[in-house]
Amino acid sequence: MTITNVIAHLGSWGLGKIFGLGRMGVFLLQAVSGLWKPPGKFLAIVKHIYFIGHRSLFVICFTGAFSGMVLGLQGYYTLSKFGSEGLLGAAVALSLIRELGPVLSALMVTGRAGSAICAEIGIMRIEEQIDALRCMAIDPHGYLVTPRFIAGFVCFPLLTSIFDVIGILGGYAIGVMLLGANPGAYWDGIYKSVAWEDVSMGYVKSLVFALLTIWICTYKGYYAGVDSGSMGPEDVSKATTEAVVLSSVSILVADYVITSIML
Amino acid sequence: MAFSDSIIVVRNLDSYYGTRQILHSLSFHIPAHQIFVIMGVSGSGKTTLFRHLIGLKPTPPGSVWIYGEDIGSWKSGDWHKYWQRIGVLFQNGALFSSMTVAENITLPLAVHTNLPREIITIMVEMKLHMVGLSGFANYMPAQLSGGMRKRAGLARAIAMDPEILFVDEPSSGLDPITAAGLDDLLLSLKEALGMTVVVVTHELESAFKIGDYMIVMDRGRILVSGTPDDVRKSNDRRVRQFLERRADESGQDLEAYLERLCTVRSRVKS
Numbered sequence: 001m002t003i004t005n006v007i008a009h010l011g012s013w014g015l016g017k018i019f020g021l022g023r024m025g026v027f028l029l030q031a032v033s034g035l036w037k038p039p040g041k042f043l044a045i046v047k048h049i050y051f052i053g054h055r056s057l058f059v060i061c062f063t064g065a066f067s068g069m070v071l072g073l074q075g076y077y078t079l080s081k082f083g084s085e086g087l088l089g090a091a092v093a094l095s096l097i098r099e100l101g102p103v104l105s106a107l108m109v110t111g112r113a114g115s116a117i118c119a120e121i122g123i124m125r126i127e128e129q130i131d132a133l134r135c136m137a138i139d140p141h142g143y144l145v146t147p148r149f150i151a152g153f154v155c156f157p158l159l160t161s162i163f164d165v166i167g168i169l170g171g172y173a174i175g176v177m178l179l180g181a182n183p184g185a186y187w188d189g190i191y192k193s194v195a196w197e198d199v200s201m202g203y204v205k206s207l208v209f210a211l212l213t214i215w216i217c218t219y220k221g222y223y224a225g226v227d228s229g230s231m232g233p234e235d236v237s238k239a240t241t242e243a244v245v246l247s248s249v250s251i252l253v254a255d256y257v258i259t260s261i262m263l
Numbered sequence: 264m265a266f267s268d269s270i271i272v273v274r275n276l277d278s279y280y281g282t283r284q285i286l287h288s289l290s291f292h293i294p295a296h297q298i299f300v301i302m303g304v305s306g307s308g309k310t311t312l313f314r315h316l317i318g319l320k321p322t323p324p325g326s327v328w329i330y331g332e333d334i335g336s337w338k339s340g341d342w343h344k345y346w347q348r349i350g351v352l353f354q355n356g357a358l359f360s361s362m363t364v365a366e367n368i369t370l371p372l373a374v375h376t377n378l379p380r381e382i383i384t385i386m387v388e389m390k391l392h393m394v395g396l397s398g399f400a401n402y403m404p405a406q407l408s409g410g411m412r413k414r415a416g417l418a419r420a421i422a423m424d425p426e427i428l429f430v431d432e433p434s435s436g437l438d439p440i441t442a443a444g445l446d447d448l449l450l451s452l453k454e455a456l457g458m459t460v461v462v463v464t465h466e467l468e469s470a471f472k473i474g475d476y477m478i479v480m481d482r483g484r485i486l487v488s489g490t491p492d493d494v495r496k497s498n499d500r501r502v503r504q505f506l507e508r509r510a511d512e513s514g515q516d517l518e519a520y521l522e523r524l525c526t527v528r529s530r531v532k533s
Contacts, residue, residue, distance in 0.1 A: 039374045124359075131319055132357035136371045136419075137346035229280065 027141070027219050031149055034142025041147045048151030052113045056159060059108050064163035067100055068092060068170025075171070076179045085181045089189035092171035093164075097194060097202045101164040103255050106209035109159060110247045114217040117148060118243040121221030122236035130222070145218045149211075156210035157203050164202065201262050208258060212250045217243045270295040270427060270459050271316065276326040278311050278483075285311045287483045293476070298453055298460040300470045302494075303480035304505060309463045310431065312480070316461065317351050317429050318342050347375055350425035354432045356416030358404040364391070365400035368419045375423060390418040394448060410441035414448070421452065427459045428452065434466040442466070446473050467506065471495075479505060 035041075075091045121144055124130050133140045168190065175181045220243035225235030269292035278286035286308050293299045303309045314320040315327060324335030329345065337345070358367050368387045372378060378386070391397050394414040404412055413433065420428060430449065434442035446469050452458050464470050470477060471491045478488040479502050486505075487497040494502065 039370075127355060127360075128353040128357040129359055132351065132353055132359075134319065135317055135346055135349065135351040136374070137343050138370070138374055 023223070024215070024219055027145075027222065028215055030139075030141040031145040031215075031218070034139055034146035037139045037142035039138070039143065041142075041150070044143075044147035045150050045154075048148050049154055051116075052109065052148075052151050053155035053158060056109050056112050056155070057162070059112055060105055060159045060163050061166050063104055063108055064101075064166035065170040067104055067163075068096065068167030068172075069174045071095055071100075071167070072171035072174035072176075073179075076175045076181060085175075086185035087189055088171070088175045088181050089168075089186035090193035091189075092175070093168050093190040093194050094198060096164045096167040096171075097198050099255070099259070101167060102160045102202050102205035102209060103251060105160045105163040106156060106206065106213060106251050107248055109156065110213050110217070110244060110251065114213045114247055115240050115244050117214070118217040118221040118224075118240045119236055121145075121218055122224035122239045125222060125224050125226070126231045126233070126236060140222075145214075145222070148218055149214050152210040152214040153207060156206040156213075160202060160206040197262075201258070204262065205255060205258050208254050209251050212254060213247045216247045216250060219243075220246070268294045270330065271461075272328040274326060274328075276312075276315065277323070278308070278315060278320070280311075285483050286315075289483075289485055291478050291485060291488050293459065293461060295459050296453070296457050297475035298449065298462060298473050300474035300477040301461070301463045301480065302465065302467075302470050302477055302505075304465060306482075307480040308483040309465075309480055311483075313429065313431055313461075313463045317349065318345060347423065348425060349427045349429060350420030350423065352413065352416050352420045352428070352430045352433065354435060355409075356404070356412040358412060358416055358419070360404050363401050363403055364396065364407070364415045364418075367404070367415065368422050371419070371422050386422070387418075390422055391415075393421070394418045395444070410437050410445070413437070413445060417445075417448065421456075421458075424456065425458065427461065430460065430462045432464055433462060434464060434469045442469060443472075449473050467508075481505070 071092045072088065075088050076085060079085050079087055079091065121130075124144070130140045130144070133143055172183070172186055176183045176186050220239040221236075224239035225231040228235060271293035273292065274290050276286055276289040277284065289312065301309050301312060311320065315322045316329075318334070318337075322335045324333055327334045332341070334341075334345075358364070359370070362370070365384075365387050368390055369383055372383045372386060376383075387400065388397070391400055394417050396411060396414055396418065399407065399411065399415070404415065407415060417430075420430075428449075433445050433449065437445065449460055449462065450473055453460055460473075462470070462473065474491050476488070476490060477494055479486045479494060479497075481501050486499050486502045487494050495506070497503070497506075
């Protein structure tokens with residue numbers, strides 16, 4: 001391969017990426033403009049809140065409890081070395097509210113609901129259901145994407161809150177009930193150390209993660225097989241894998257960026 | 264067939280996927296209230312042409328006129344109006360799998376009309392009766408056979424009483440009896456509702472049974488156009504080959520290729 005071929009390939013790859021980013025931006029704008037287009041979205045939003053929120057409750061409670069428990073365990077042993085077990089409540093609560101709650105709940109929802117959203121829209125694409133929507137003069141973005149965005153914005157902060165509360169209770173169960181830390185000090189530490197800024201940072205993160213997850217998962221599903229032109233089941237599986245990986249990476253990158261801005 | 268009777272006029276339509284040319288300067292016109300059949304083997308460009316006509320593939324200006332308007336210059340609002348005037352039956356029905364049959368048919372009516380719920384329910388029942396699916400309103404698409412799914416898709420396509428009905432491969436994957444039933448249904452829609460029907464198919468029996476006018480395509484070009492009799496009488500070699508269902512002569516090239524391969528292998532061995 002000559003040097004000109006290498007440059008041509010690199011250029012083609014770069015142009016492809018820029019085109020993809022531009023198309024993602026347009027996709028988001030179309031989803032926003034879909035807010036004002038028929039059909040009405042109330043029932044669809046309720047359905048997606050049930051799917052993204054209610055159906056994710058078990059996994060959120062489960063991972064929240066174990067995250068809190070491991071924080072309680074690790075925190076107790078670390079703090080007890082310095083005689084600071086009284087700070088256990090603050091350590092568990094701040095870790096959960098500022099970092100682990102939003103990040104882990106977003107990763108869990110991406111794995112459970114994001115992949116399903118991408119696969120569902122991808123199957124609609126390869127079975128010509130999205131084309132059918134357009135030919136019925138129904139905006140596919142407004143019908144398929146916009147309600148999921150709204151449901152995501154409702155569910156992510158709520159699931160994060162539940163994750164935080166269950167995690168704090170998990171930390172209490174291990175730190176106080178099992179290892180013997182002072183219960184009054186645990187709750188007092190949380191009361192004195194957690195400020196509104198910590199809670200708002202958690203909510204800002206969960207809203208940004210909702211945007212990223214729903215955006216990436218719906219986009220990948222919507223364009224499954226469009227670029228390859230094959231429109232087969234393998235395109236849906238590829239799109240789903242890409243959606244989960246890209247969403248997860250984006251969540252971690254966005255977490256760092258938001259933390260560095262808001263600290 | 265005069266151009267003035269035509270609802271769709273195509274003039275020198277070229278189409279590309281990337282740099283690959285799919286359609287080569289196609290010109291024909293589709294008369295109103297008739298069944299127009301687009302025929303051809305796989306890879307002849309039928310589906311690409313179909314996607315141009317239903318607005319799923321951008322069309323260059325000055326190539327296709329529908330209702331006397333150049334669709335290449337249409338804005339999204341014009342497409343929105345056009346889509347409300349047409350019905351499309353996709354190859355596999357394209358029913359929404361999370362909805363019942365009735366909900367699928369209700370969707371366009373609920374979005375584009377202000378009709379009360381009771382009237383919409385009656386209209387849905389009428390459409391289902393028309394396609395012979397009375398009693399299947401509450402079935403999910405997955406519970407239907409392939410032929411039933413196509414008929415349900417047809418019921419949804421005609422829900423808004425479209426002026427033009429586009430049908431992609433109505434007989435593909437169906438047994439001969441079900442396929443014949445679907446052909447009769449298209450004929451009755453033309454007769455009863457005066458619809459213009461555009462059908463893409465590679466099934467000869469079906470095409471000659473329902474078509475008033477037809478084109479035969481091959482490798483992105485029109486080989487012959489006209490009435491079924493015009494097509495039957497065509498002396499074009501590839502049309503005869505298609506009508507007589509003979510394999511492509513390129514099969515002989517394959518034999519020659521294999522022969523050459525054997526010669527090369529024997530030389531390499533020696």
